[in-house]
Amino acid sequence: MGVGVGVVGRVRVAAATVGWLTVAACGGNGPEAGDRAAPARAPGPARTAPAATPTSAPLPAPPPAAAPSVVTAPPTAPSAAPPAARAGAPAAAPEVIEIAYRVERRVDDEATAGFEAFVEQTLSDARGWVRAGFSLVRSEAGPYLIVLAEGPEVDRLCLPHDTYGTYSCQRRETVALNADRWRTGTPQWTGDLATYRRMLVNHEVGHLLGQPHPRPQCPRPGRPAPLMAQQSTELDGCLPNPWPLDHEVAAAARHDRPLAPL
Numbered sequence: 631m632g633v634g635v636g637v638v639g640r641v642r643v644a645a646a647t648v649g650w651l652t653v654a655a656c657g658g659n660g661p662e663a664g665d666r667a668a669p670a671r672a673p674g675p676a677r678t679a680p681a682a683t684p685t686s687a688p689l690p691a692p693p694p695a696a697a698p699s700v701v702t703a704p705p706t707a708p709s710a711a712p713p714a715a716r717a718g719a720p721a722a723a724p725e726v727i728e729i730a731y732r733v734e735r736r737v738d739d740e741a742t743a744g745f746e747a748f749v750e751q752t753l754s755d756a757r758g759w760v761r762a763g764f765s766l767v768r769s770e771a772g773p774y775l776i777v778l779a780e781g782p783e784v785d786r787l788c789l790p791h792d793t794y795g796t797y798s799c800q801r802r803e804t805v806a807l808n809a810d811r812w813r814t815g816t817p818q819w820t821g822d823l824a825t826y827r828r829m830l831v832n833h834e835v836g837h838l839l840g841q842p843h844p845r846p847q848c849p850r851p852g853r854p855a856p857l858m859a860q861q862s863t864e865l866d867g868c869l870p871n872p873w874p875l876d877h878e879v880a881a882a883a884r885h886d887r888p889l890a891p892l
């Protein structure tokens with residue numbers, strides 16, 4: 631089935647993901663859609679956000695391998711599963727869900743060199759979503775896509791959400807990152823550029839894993855911002871933070887939010 635690695639236990643078809651169109655454009659002041667969903671085909675029980683009104687948008691054809699990308703395996707199976715996924719997370723999350731993704735850099739300037747390796751390193755880092763029982767595996771056959779592109783292409787990939795040639799987004803199986811943001815960060819960001827890039831990757835992939843923007847954006851000024859806060863434009867007194875906080879890990883480890891649909 632292509633993307634399953636080390637699957638020993640049952641295969642869970644991600645029923646909760648079927649039929650959802652998710653859009654999350656980040657960094658803007660417009661209608662936020664971090665948890666937006668529209669019942670493109672069938673509603674699911676976990677969504678309560680107002681329905682968006684997306685139009686059909688051209689996207690690259692999904693990879694032919696539409697095999698289940700979400701699997702569960704016994705906690706002892708994947709070596710990539712961090713101990714925290716079992717020891718630090720709630721006991722209700724014994725499973726590890728594998729997310730296989732492709733990485734594409736659709737720009738070629740020096741400032742964006744190393745994008746692919748940076749993404750892979752970030753998503754496999756023990757401080758990241760692996761803590762919540764997600765095994766993010768780079769694979770050329772992966773059904774999810776993380777792409778770095780110039781603003782106009784990101785805008786196209788992110789439709790129907792408007793990213794204004796500036797913002798990044800997650801739409802369905804695609805995370806589209808704006809190359810200018812990658813090159814320079816934002817004026818509001820108070821950390822260094824590498825940390826910004828790590829935040830950007832982890833934040834948008836967080837949406838891919840079903841995680842919404844928090845409210846308020848900065849619940850504890852002076853402390854690290856929630857990863858899922860819109861840190862690109864709204865640190866709001868929080869410190870820049872590229873990794874999911876403990877409570878974000880705990881929430882994601884419940885595995886009860888629909889993953890982005892394929």
Ligand SMILES: [Zn+2]
Pocket residue numbers: 654655656657664833834837843858860
């Ligand atoms: Zn966001």
